[in-house]
Amino acid sequence: KNEVEQSPQNLTAQEGEFITINCSYSVGISALHWLQQHPGGGIVSLFMLSSGKKKHGRLIATINIQEKHSSLHITASHPRDSAVYICAVVPGAGSYQLTFGKGTKLSVIP
């Protein structure tokens, strides 16, 4: 069973700060999702990556498959980025059963 750990659990940042959220997992995977959960509960998929780096606007996600680690970076953070960020791993070998981390609650203060 894959153990997915995220750090930090909670993060408070000033508007404009550069933010990093980390995710590590214990068993090899085929891909990893970064998800955003809004205060109302809805989940939005931000990235799905299996190697390297992806960028979308102010968001950057990286993954190191050998080290079993991924990071989500937010540049020039804004209060609207306040949400819970969740990483979830895809085991591969024909399974798409996602295993989720507990999430990182981000609060960006103006």
Added chain:
Amino acid sequence: EPEVTQTPSHQVTQMGQEVILRCVPISNHLYFYWYRQILGQKVEFLVSFYNNEISEKSEIFDDQFSVERPDGSNFTLKIRSTKLEDSAMYFCASRSGQSDTQYFGPGTRLTVL
């Protein structure tokens, strides 16, 4: 942009009652999933569905749960006899099959009294 929809947004039921949660996946998607999130806890996988049958299920998905795709658009999760511990947010997701990306619905909050 196509999106996954779920109804109702909030369902309140009495313990022991049956509930059906409904999802309309993205129209050309082939793989469908149900997840749940108990308040304050992490999201957990329940079941995946492809080609009109269950592909994978977790230990949570016991005999009181069932899934169905009754027509070409809906995907439902039925809980036969609800328990207090079934209170959670239930998310539906779908995937095209050409990508690993799953697209999530907004969730149904189930409250069992």
